[in-house]
Amino acid sequence: MQKKYLLSEDEMPRQWYNIQAEMPTRPLPPLNPATKEPLSAEDLYPVFAEELCRQELNYKDAWIDIPPKVLELYKYYRCTPLVRAYALEKALGTPAHIYFKNESVSPMGSHKLNSAIPQAYYCKEEGVTNVTTETGAGQWGASLSYAARMFGLEAAVYQVKISYEQKPYRKSIMQTFGAQVTPSPSMSTRAGKDILTKIPNHQGSLGTAISEAVELARTTPNCKYTLGSVLSHVTLHQTIIGLEAEKQMELAGEYPDIVIACFGGGSNFGGISFPFMRHNFCGDKKTRFIAAEPSSCPKLTRGSFRYDFGDEAGYTPLLPMFTLGHKFRPANIHAGGLRYHGAGVIVSQLLKDGFMEAVDITQLESFDAGILFAQTEGIIPAPESCHAIAATIREAKKCIETGEEKVILFNLSGHGLIDMGSYDKYFSGDLRNYELSDDEIVENLQDSIDVDSLHSDPQDC
């Protein structure tokens, strides 16, 4: 049995939560790679819509109004259900109370629309005609294509080649919305050509695809780049998840002891976590926040906090992040959305300051968890979301031992209906785990920069 909690249109949040204004330690600034000087919002204008640049570096306003036209499109699929997963609890035999926020009900099947819609909106408002982006598994690319179409923008998407081949349905979804989709690395950009010259059979990575999309935005008139995770403004938009969940948990008469989400760049994690985390800052609550990342791409659990590029070619600003190095090439796991070398600036600072934890999950553990979830709760989760479920199951099993009725909330970031090829591989026994040696990690980090060598100002704000 499930129990579902929904908000009426009137109860829906009208503002996003900007955690940057309330963090005990303000995140370090992004730096100009040439001068190593902190960047201003204006410095980012050539690449992103201007309002998004201002949101990116807004350390002042804890609450940002959601524009009415964005709210209108949110209402196509929001409020998403908060669900008490009684059947999963029963199957585990846990006294824990497990809740999940079901972002899979979006028409694109994941949480990504929450930021695609405002990003397309601000571009449109500022007279932009073309948008470009990268995508891994295709959830972000599909969502950006959708949002671009809704606002009458042309979209060009660079999709990581391995995902383009593994998940052809997402390419067709993007095309249905009229987007132009190119497998990355491609010969259509200098960044792509450089990489293919060095490594002809390069399978692609988010870092590479970002380089290509940024290059296209810079060289195309009236074209802006958009990003599906990592950046602070993306996470800002995703807080709609946690803000709804906070109200819905109130309807359920509970408050989470633990909040869990899978972790690629940090936007779905931040989206569900930050609205609850603010109550930790002032000491009201002691909720634990757990990011679940793949063992094969362990930036939080085995990476280092350093200044690094967000992309492979080094086109982006230097960002202070937990990173595996921007040249890191992640294994071809099926959770394509988690195959990124770095963590967002905000979550990196929060991890450093001990406000959150991270665990790593192997590919096989993630699918085991996803299948148990499907067979109990009836929803087939995206391979990415399976990581959050696996971490939830670990915590719920601990409660069996301790007898504690902990309240666990996780984000079901998307469904897996378009990822069934991955499940198929799991069933046929073709999936394996990937081990990463310490040497590999050290080697890839060589191109990143020690934080203290660049920025020794006190961070208190």
Added chain:
Amino acid sequence: MQKKYLLSEDEMPRQWYNIQAEMPTRPLPPLNPATKEPLSAEDLYPVFAEELCRQELNYKDAWIDIPPKVLELYKYYRCTPLVRAYALEKALGTPAHIYFKNESVSPMGSHKLNSAIPQAYYCKEEGVTNVTTETGAGQWGASLSYAARMFGLEAAVYQVKISYEQKPYRKSIMQTFGAQVTPSPSMSTRAGKDILTKIPNHQGSLGTAISEAVELARTTPNCKYTLGSVLSHVTLHQTIIGLEAEKQMELAGEYPDIVIACFGGGSNFGGISFPFMRHNFCGDKKTRFIAAEPSSCPKLTRGSFRYDFGDEAGYTPLLPMFTLGHKFRPANIHAGGLRYHGAGVIVSQLLKDGFMEAVDITQLESFDAGILFAQTEGIIPAPESCHAIAATIREAKKCIETGEEKVILFNLSGHGLIDMGSYDKYFSGDLRNYELSDDEIVENLQDSIDVDSLHSDPQDC
């Protein structure tokens, strides 16, 4: 802009509507193929759960209580939204008011769960341990697999071979729920062997897969057969769609002038139509009901009203239906759920009596319509549902000419996220329409039986 209408849990219907108790002309009875005598519910017990057999031939009770455990699983995804499609209206420039009932929000992506859940429930209640069924595109098989798992039943599914190959993701969905999936025709049944002996490269059809599933149910202890459309009890369960829609249209302050659904066996069509059609019977309303079938499988628009088998091998009772003949092999169109030779008994009688209409839609028109819908309303429709959208667009365009603000309601029976391979073929120009000659139709009908030769009793009830 969309406007969405939802019902609270309290407002959800607690009964299904059994149109058989109120039709002006009672449908002709199913017949025993050997004796040509009308069948009783008891005659069907060896194949179906007993309660479903009684529902099949219930001409007495207009309202059937939905069991509480079925309601509980309905609540996982219901009430589904009723949506005013302002953006589609605007793109067409029509004065018509277009509404759609969004059944795609079910965790399996289509309306099929509405009957899978009660069918699995009644089997479980009666001590059945195994269920079997056929599936075309896989929407029904996925739903039955889901429902079987929720009630702890083992499921075996025969999937039409062409769909098994075209839509591999649905096979994986069934396997995720623990079902055993076999491409049909197979060598595992006598029916399958017979067909493969005659036609070694037979691509499969729903009629063939039904034969195999029925044979398995008959030869396996404690195993019952289940069906995803055509039969009266399936359509009964689907009336949850129309009953919700009726209340939701009231919230919108409108009543439909036209109700439209795609047509395979008739269950989603009957599901949305019958609760409105009852107001036509007593003369209160004059709503038009339009079934949209594929031009390549035109049982309603070009078939004949005859007694015919529901399956290729002739295992089922003889049913009075609009049919193309049970040996008819439909073209490999991508709307796999509509590739069935016959129409349900109830809809066949209603069509004969002039209470509903039918139109045929070519494959290319259906995809054109689906893409316009996706680009305006943001939901990629299943290839089956595209037929309903195409018929809706035709009617909405007529309103441009007449200036009438007609209220059109159609059923979005499912999303197309797992059918993107079909969209891909459309984009690459590989899809074509299929023409059916009059001779082909006449030839296939030879194995069916003239109604008057078998049953000349007056049908008035």
